[in-house]
Amino acid sequence: MAQLNNVTPLFKDLAKVEHEHNIACKECSLYRLCLPLGLHSNDLAQLDKIIKRSQSYTRGQPLFATDTPFKSIFVVRSGSFKTTVQASDGREQVTGFYFPGEFIGMDAIYEQAYKSTAKALESSSVCELPFEKLQEFGATMPQLQVQMMSRLSKELSGDKTLMFLLGKxxxxxxxxxxxxxxxxxxxxxxxxxxxxxxxxxxxxxxxxxxxxxxxxxxxxxxxxxxxxxxxxxxxxxxxxxxxxxxxxx
Amino acid sequence: MAQLNNVTPLFKDLAKVEHEHNIACKECSLYRLCLPLGLHSNDLAQLDKIIKRSQSYTRGQPLFATDTPFKSIFVVRSGSFKTTVQASDGREQVTGFYFPGEFIGMDAIYEQAYKSTAKALESSSVCELPFEKLQEFGATMPQLQVQMMSRLSKELSGDKTLMFLLGKxxxxxxxxxxxxxxxxxxxxxxxxxxxxxxxxxxxxxxxxxxxxxxxxxxxxxxxxxxxxxxxxxxxxxxxxxxxxxxxxx
DNA sequence: AAGGCGCATTGACCTGGATCAATTATCAGT
DNA sequence: ACTGATAATTGATCCAGGTCAATGCGCCTT
Known part of the structure; x- marks a missing residue:
């Protein structure tokens, strides 16, 4: 019952220690849910260097807005986010909620621009993965590419399920x-x-x-x-x- | 008006010549819509070798069924397909229609099993891309990986749009x-x-x-x-x- | 050309969930 | 602790689109 009354941000404790420090991926409590899973440790060290770690957002603050140029994919570190797509008449659809270890912004790769808006639902933090760097690394780390594709595929699969939910x-x-x-x-x-x-x-x-x-x-x-x-x-x-x-x- | 009364399968003529022959990617009329776009010609030649070309399906024939192991991604060559997800109670949702140059089966990468069913809507054909081979090649052709991710991202983006449509x-x-x-x-x-x-x-x-x-x-x-x-x-x-x-x- | 079958259209009616409206909690800021 | 704003609940009513039912139209088969 204590947990029911706990009003601190979700998952805060999970990444509490790491939150303020620049802890390496392999020490991160989210490791087994995250991108680096399956990388060799020297590759991991490389990846570690390009990750912009633990940027903080407060409730309602946008991670990115619709139609801004695509630069990075984000991994939720703590807290939670929602993404929405908007129509010109103001209507909007919440396309997803994102929790620690989940990726945000992958639908922007093709258009090279974010086609949705992501907002923090509470005090939250993310790790930022500059996509260009990620690509460079991919050339020498096929395992990373596989991971990325796997992630994309997982979201795709989830979206189909959601389509069923919405339609039927x-x-x-x-x-x-x-x-x-x-x-x-x-x-x-x-x-x-x-x-x-x-x-x-x-x-x-x-x-x-x-x-x-x-x-x-x-x-x-x-x-x-x-x-x-x-x-x-x-x-x-x-x-x-x-x-x-x-x-x- | 002639076209209105044309009852031959859609896009048949587009791939007519290639349909029966094993024409190379770079000669294919779908080239600029397809995966190989942007590959160097020696890489393309390599890719060419692993593609199982122009397999034919008749109206209603399944390309793959739900819960079968994932082996390949398919590119529509001619005709058209639909994909559906099913619930145990028999309800199903048509999650997409696919036309020449479009990819089917990418949502199966993560689960390593198709989580949807794909059926031909008319006499149609596909090129089959064995995913394992695609991965191997990816290690030496970063451009191919980028293309693949781009494709995945495009479908993701389309799905979000569809969610808006269904929901709002x-x-x-x-x-x-x-x-x-x-x-x-x-x-x-x-x-x-x-x-x-x-x-x-x-x-x-x-x-x-x-x-x-x-x-x-x-x-x-x-x-x-x-x-x-x-x-x-x-x-x-x-x-x-x-x-x-x-x-x- | 006749029968049969699946698909499509049209009409009549019904209902799940939207909309409108009025309170009542909840919470952030002072 | 107070207060205004925002979110959530609850009730009453309404309607877009679903369901049910009947008919029509291709199109294939013999």
């Missing part, structure tokens, strides 16, 4: 799926799969799932009434994740 | 956007942006856009009544693409 699932299924996806990601990062903080607003969740805020709010209440979850503000606890799993469709 | 657009906006996207792709391939054949069924279109078949059918009729398009079966002609552009939102 009901509101209930959407929200259940979303909660379990978060749960799994928290678990992968060594946190409780049962209790965590939602760093994004109800509005962000609704937008991401193609729903209205009111619908999300009502569903949270209903899920709680039905004993599936326990939610209080940003603190959520998955009481019956089996039932939740069934609701995913 | 009205039925009318969805269909208008879809038609113009097709139009642009036909144009890129040297065909008329105004008149073309829809190789996919109304059902496929509806599914892809997160709509019911009936809605798509009604919209086609309405667009025609309003003088925006001319449609007769699979043959469509964009009469007022400016107005159509306005409808995209």
């Amino acid at each position: 699932k009901t509101a209930e299924e959407k929200l259940a799926t979303f909660l379990l996806s978060l749960s799994r990601r928290f678990q992968d990062r060594g946190f409780s799969a049962r209790e965590f903080q939602l760093s994004m607003s109800r509005g962000d969740i609704a937008n991401h799932l193609g729903l209205a805020v009111e619908t999300v709010s009502r569903l949270f209440t209903r899920f709680q009434d039905e004993g599936l979850i326990n939610i209080q503000g940003k603190a959520i606890s998955l009481v019956d994740s089996d039932k939740l799993k069934q609701l995913c469709g | 657009k009205t039925a009318e906006e969805k269909l208008a956007t879809f038609l113009l996207s097709l139009s642009r792709r036909f144009q890129d391939r040297g065909f008329s942006a105004r008149e073309f054949q829809l190789s996919m069924s109304r059902g496929d279109i509806a599914n892809h856009l997160g709509l019911a078949v009936e809605t798509v059918s009604r919209l086609f009729t309405r667009f025609q009544d309003e003088g925006l398009i001319n449609i007769q079966g699979k043959a469509i002609s964009l009469v007022d693409s400016d107005k159509l552009k306005q409808l995209c939102g």
Whole structure:
């Protein structure tokens, strides 16, 4: 329950020590989730040199904006981010939420410009990977290229799943799926799969799932009434994740 | 109007000559849309050797099925394909349509298994790129890796756009956007942006856009009544693409 | 040319979730 | 501790687009 009331930024503790210091990749607590995985240690040392480490962002601060030139890919170090695409009429779609070890900005490689906006959801930090350097290194480190492609492919695969969710699932299924996806990601990062903080607003969740805020709010209440979850503000606890799993469709 | 009544497979003529012969990449009419773009000619010759060329598929025939091991990426040579993701309850989402020069199967790299199904929409052919070989070559041809990443990134970027469409657009906006996207792709391939054949069924279109078949059918009729398009079966002609552009939102 | 089958169209009706509106929490800043 | 702003909840109503049902149209097969 202590964790439920913990209002410090998500994952802060995970990278607490490293946050202020320029710790090397191989000492980083995110190592096994991150890009360098599988590199030889001399290659890793090389990579280490080009990474701009632990840049900090506060809640709402943009990591990059739409239509700015592409320079770097970012890896979340601590905290969390959201990405959105906008239409000229102001409508926008939250295309993803990003947690430590996840990559942001890969969809900009082709156009050589960011086609989305990334914003911090809380106090967060990233490692910046200058893409040009990454390419240079790739020439001598095929393993790095494989890793990069693998990452791109993973996001692609996730996007297809999201397309299914947006196109075919009901509101209930959407929200259940979303909660379990978060749960799994928290678990992968060594946190409780049962209790965590939602760093994004109800509005962000609704937008991401193609729903209205009111619908999300009502569903949270209903899920709680039905004993599936326990939610209080940003603190959520998955009481019956089996039932939740069934609701995913 | 002749083209409207042309019932031969889409793009057949584009790759007609090459279709039966094992023509080299640099002689291929799709060259400027395809992977080898930007490779040095000796690298290209190498690549040429590993490509399994012009395999043919008939309407409805699967290129690969969900959960089969990942071996190759495919490039459409002629005709067209659709990809779908399925849920256990039978629901499925058409995640994309693919035309000559476009890549299929890139979302399988990470999982090392296809997580979607690809089916030919008409008589079609592909070039198969064995991924393992592609990786080997990548070690000595950084340019190839860049191309691959660029491709992956392009699809990623397209998927985000599709997410916006699925999550935020009205039925009318969805269909208008879809038609113009097709139009642009036909144009890129040297065909008329105004008149073309829809190789996919109304059902496929509806599914892809997160709509019911009936809605798509009604919209086609309405667009025609309003003088925006001319449609007769699979043959469509964009009469007022400016107005159509306005409808995209 | 007749029958059959899948696809497409059209009409009538219904509903899940959006929208509108009114409170009520929550929280950041002083 | 107070306060204004922003986010979240809850209720009432509405409508875009889904569902159901009937019919029409190619197109293939014999």
